[in-house]
Amino acid sequence: MTTNDTLGGLRLDGQTTVLGIIGDPIAQVKAPLPLTRLLQARGINAVLVPLHVHGNGVAALLSALHAVHNVEGIVVTVPHKQRVAGLSIELMPSARQAQAVNVLRRTSGGWQGDLLDGAGFVAGLARNSFHVKGRSVGMAGAGGAGSAIGLALAAAGAASIHVHDVDAAKCAELVERLRALGHAAGRWDAASPRDLVVNATPMGMKPGDALPFALSAIQAGQTVAEVIMEPATTPLLLEAQARGARIVHGRHMMNEQLEAMADFFFGEAQP
Structure with missing residues (x-):
């Protein structure tokens, strides 16, 4: 070449x-x-x-x-x-x-x-006509993506953020971090419905994965959002659709980050 x-x-x-x-x-x-x-x-x-x-x-x-x-x-x-x-x-x-x-x-x-995950996730929600301010959030996952998303949702004005994670120490750490910043936060039993339900775990990437939280957390009229991009429509999103919830695919978080990634690596694009 x-x-x-x-x-x-x-x-x-x-x-x-x-x-x-x-x-x-x-x-x-x-x-x-x-x-x-x-x-x-x-x-x-x-x-x-x-x-x-x-x-x-x-x-x-x-x-x-x-x-x-x-x-x-x-x-x-x-x-x-x-x-x-x-x-x-x-x-x-x-x-x-x-x-x-x-x-x-x-x-x-x-x-x-x-x-950039948190800002990208919130922007993806907004592009899908879900605005965070004043809404209650239930989120599975307190790892890297979950921490970023939780903090960004709080900064965007979420009324409350409740977190579930199989790692109790990580969950407690994120809850305390949110509270220290003055936000309403707590442990989520993954059964109580919220306005927005988020999967910020890898659960759903592999065939046969368990769902990240109990299906009782999903009700008609809620918004259920994923961070997973493959498969595009995870088992969780399929279940949410079947229960009458609105869904937001994981690709939206990535799509909203692309410009920010380009800017991070090479500087902002010139008009």
């Missing part, structure tokens, strides 16, 4: 900047093609490629990738968001508050991490 060659309309050559997306598993990720297209539409010769990394390999990978000079940044997905935040990297305010990271960019001496 020459430096003028394209692949399916996308540029890929020796001058291409590489971004990676790390996760375990990784087959479900949807961001590589749309983010690559967005970047190249901005005139940026860059691609996003999936990297399947187990948890015990994350630190070594980040150290090694810093030595690859055309690797500019990393997108972090499940289950590595909290693990990465615990490494020796510079955390921006959102990542520091949630103790989770979903984007990393190269600095002169290491990596700088931010967290």
